[in-house]
Amino acid sequence: MSPVVRYAMEFPDRVPKERYFDPDFYQMEAELLWPRVWQMACRLEEIPNARDFVEYEFLDQSIIVLRTDRGVEAFQNVCRHRGVRIVQGRGTCESGFTCPFHGWCYGVDGKNTFVSQKRTFAEHNLQPDDIDLTPVRCEVWGGCAWINLDDDAPPLRQCIEPFATILDAWKVESLRTEWWYACRLPVNWKLAQEAFVEQYHVVETHPQLRIPSRYAPPKGAFDPRAYIDADIRYLQTMSDGMAGMVHANDVRIAEGLRDMELPADPALAVTAWERALNDAVLNRHRDAGADIPDFNDLEARGLNEPMGYCFPHYFVLPMYSSASSYRFRPLGPEETLMEIWSLTRFPEGEDRPRPTPPEPWECDDPRWPPIPAQDFSNLPRQQKGLHARGFEYMRLSERAEGHISNFERTVDGFLAGLPYEKLLPALQSINVNPLEMPIVDLGFR
Numbered sequence: 001m002s003p004v005v006r007y008a009m010e011f012p013d014r015v016p017k018e019r020y021f022d023p024d025f026y027q028m029e030a031e032l033l034w035p036r037v038w039q040m041a042c043r044l045e046e047i048p049n050a051r052d053f054v055e056y057e058f059l060d061q062s063i064i065v066l067r068t069d070r071g072v073e074a075f076q077n078v079c080r081h082r083g084v085r086i087v088q089g090r091g092t093c094e095s096g097f098t099c100p101f102h103g104w105c106y107g108v109d110g111k112n113t114f115v116s117q118k119r120t121f122a123e124h125n126l127q128p129d130d131i132d133l134t135p136v137r138c139e140v141w142g143g144c145a146w147i148n149l150d151d152d153a154p155p156l157r158q159c160i161e162p163f164a165t166i167l168d169a170w171k172v173e174s175l176r177t178e179w180w181y182a183c184r185l186p187v188n189w190k191l192a193q194e195a196f197v198e199q200y201h202v203v204e205t206h207p208q209l210r211i212p213s214r215y216a217p218p219k220g221a222f223d224p225r226a227y228i229d230a231d232i233r234y235l236q237t238m239s240d241g242m243a244g245m246v247h248a249n250d251v252r253i254a255e256g257l258r259d260m261e262l263p264a265d266p267a268l269a270v271t272a273w274e275r276a277l278n279d280a281v282l283n284r285h286r287d288a289g290a291d292i293p294d295f296n297d298l299e300a301r302g303l304n305e306p307m308g309y310c311f312p313h314y315f316v317l318p319m320y321s322s323a324s325s326y327r328f329r330p331l332g333p334e335e336t337l338m339e340i341w342s343l344t345r346f347p348e349g350e351d352r353p354r355p356t357p358p359e360p361w362e363c364d365d366p367r368w369p370p371i372p373a374q375d376f377s378n379l380p381r382q383q384k385g386l387h388a389r390g391f392e393y394m395r396l397s398e399r400a401e402g403h404i405s406n407f408e409r410t411v412d413g414f415l416a417g418l419p420y421e422k423l424l425p426a427l428q429s430i431n432v433n434p435l436e437m438p439i440v441d442l443g444f445r
């Protein structure tokens with residue numbers, strides 16, 4: 001590893017605290033990480049029709065993401081005259097964009113179509129191609145548009161495997177927004193994500209989830225009725241706690257199976273229950289005309305993962321018919337914008353409203369559902385705690401918190417300027433289910 005990365009991960013199970021607040025480290029991320037990665041720029045349902053656009057901002061950059069007749073395209077959101085941002089927020093453009101300052105115009109293909117008082121400019125300042133909007137790489141996957149400022153980066157799909165294959169099997173592209181919230185967190189963006197990628201915190205932070213069905217196999221004398229009751233209680237508690245993820249409809253479907261007969265053998269009983277619930281959810285949604293995967297088939301193929309992680313800032317947590325999805329963006333060394341989508345399935349072809357970005361709430365806003373509220377309650381205390389003079393580094397459990405190490409070391413790979421042939425294997429070993437991931441060898445330190 002290049003010695004220029006100050007506060008690099010010298011030991012895989014220790015994270016130097018400065019990574020979460022040092023302004024120079026943050027600056028290195030701004031220059032060497034964010035401009036080289038595929039970022040989830042918007043959900044496609046935000047731009048359902050040709051000429052719909054949204055502005056995607058990260059750090060001090062702003063990108064126009066535009067649906068065209070050809071697909072989805074992106075441009076730097078800056079007028080080639082004197083640098084005004086062409087659009088703000090979102091909208092639908094008739095025939096292109098007009099800069100609000102002096103009225104230069106750009107078509108939906110980004111080409112400059114009008115310069116007022118053209119003859120007052122020297123010819124060298126109005127060279128064709130040199131006055132068009134600057135294109136940005138944009139690709140579509142999983143119901144979202146993704147952008148990358150780096151022309152040399154490998155294609156999206158390569159950078160986000162095996163996440164993409166697993167979530168394709170989940171038919172993630174047909175999920176739609178039920179709600180979308182945003183939180184302004186007074187913490188570093190890496191700290192924010194790291195609160196959601198391990199299960200070690202669940203017992204202490206979310207005591208209501210201490211339900212012995214999902215987290216502990218049945219012990220002692222097995223009572224099938226008690227097992228079903230506990231599992232339905234777990235599903236209900238998750239559903240209430242996330243205001244989704246396990247959709248209320250799926251909980252009702254489970255309720256409808258409450259009296260089913262289960263074998264006396266615990267292992268057979270658990271399998272029989274899970275299979276029956278999977279089939280019931282599948283059939284209900286298929287009958288309603290929704291595009292939905294066969295969960296038993298996912299299970300058989302080893303793709304029934306509860307969480308998909310996509311470096312550097314996007315997660316999907318699928319549960320039965322529905323999912324939660326998170327995105328994180330830095331607003332400063334110690335400030336993060338975290339968004340949560342609750343996604344579900346609707347009958348194919350059903351018109352859904354175009355989702356609009358939420359006003360961020362503070363992390364202690366009483367409107368947060370209970371589970372994120374509990375996670376948010378720890379984060380500002382942790383960010384403050386990191387500054388303690390007596391505290392040097394986080395110590396990670398190498399089995400329960402391995403993803404945090406893998407993630408932080410992948411960040412270091414970008415900061416060291418490693419080439420993509422080194423970074424790709426690292427990306428492909430962290431773009432998986434991060435829960436319970438051990439520390440892995442990334443091929444570099």
Ligand code: FES
Nearest residue numbers: 079081082099102
């Ligand atoms: S800055 Fe856009 S037209 Fe002048």
Ligand SMILES: [Fe+2]
Nearest residue numbers: 195196205375
């Ligand atoms: Fe949590």
